[in-house]
Amino acid sequence: MVSSSRQQIRLFRVFGITVFLHWSWFFVAAYELDQRSGGYSALGWNIAEYVALFAIVLLHEFGHSLACRQVGGTASEIILWPMGGVAFVSPPPRPGAVLWSIAAGPLVNVALVILLAVANPFLHELSISRSAHHFLNQLWIINLGLLIFNLLPVYPLDGGQILRALLWFPLGRAHSLTVAAVIGVIGSLGLVGLALWMASFWIGLMAAFILAQCWRGFQEAQRLRDAAR
Numbered sequence: 001m002v003s004s005s006r007q008q009i010r011l012f013r014v015f016g017i018t019v020f021l022h023w024s025w026f027f028v029a030a031y032e033l034d035q036r037s038g039g040y041s042a043l044g045w046n047i048a049e050y051v052a053l054f055a056i057v058l059l060h061e062f063g064h065s066l067a068c069r070q071v072g073g074t075a076s077e078i079i080l081w082p083m084g085g086v087a088f089v090s091p092p093p094r095p096g097a098v099l100w101s102i103a104a105g106p107l108v109n110v111a112l113v114i115l116l117a118v119a120n121p122f123l124h125e126l127s128i129s130r131s132a133h134h135f136l137n138q139l140w141i142i143n144l145g146l147l148i149f150n151l152l153p154v155y156p157l158d159g160g161q162i163l164r165a166l167l168w169f170p171l172g173r174a175h176s177l178t179v180a181a182v183i184g185v186i187g188s189l190g191l192v193g194l195a196l197w198m199a200s201f202w203i204g205l206m207a208a209f210i211l212a213q214c215w216r217g218f219q220e221a222q223r224l225r226d227a228a229r
């Protein structure tokens with residue numbers, strides 16, 4: 001899948017993968033930073049935390065892209081947008097290859113959990129400011145939060161796609177996608193309830209995105225069944 005690059009700003013290219021930033025990111029970043037007070041002494045720390053969130057997202061997306069390449073698939077673009085990141089990966093249509101391409105993203109967060117757990121006690125020993133301490137704690141929480149959210153078994157989140165790849169082995173390509181999309185719909189309805197309960201626009205938007213992707217999943221599963229006839 002290749003994105004339209006008209007609405008994106010090209011940031012850089014590394015390992016043959018071009019990283020784009022959607023223009024809307026700046027508007028949401030300005031809004032989010034305006035809303036946060038945080039536990040920092042200066043705005044600079046708040047900006048650093050927001051940028052660090054997307055740096056972690058970017059590392060996660062590189063995990064997907066490089067794993068996809070490793071199993072013979074194509075991956076040439078990553079787009080960062082206000083809701084996170086998207087790696088445009090196209091792994092070979094084999095369950096093992098798809099499983100590795102998807103699992104490698106959360107595995108980057110697992111590696112960061114271990115790295116931060118090892119490094120944090122040493123960094124906290126240094127005579128750093130209260131804001132620096134808070135920043136390190138926030139990094140830990142952000143990374144762990146991203147890992148847990150991504151592993152929810154709700155298609156098309158990574159957890160849902162990992163579940164789909166695992167079901168692919170016994171159920172086949174089309175049926176595994178249908179089952180994952182049904183679970184995704186149930187999960188998105190749960191998110192709709194959560195969005196209403198918390199009066200959260202962002203959770204509502206996420207639920208709508210998940211629902212739309214599940215619909216695409218159903219259509220893709222139907223296309224696969226038709227092609228197999």
Ligand SMILES: [Zn+2]
Nearest residue numbers: 105106150158
């Ligand atoms: Zn991911």
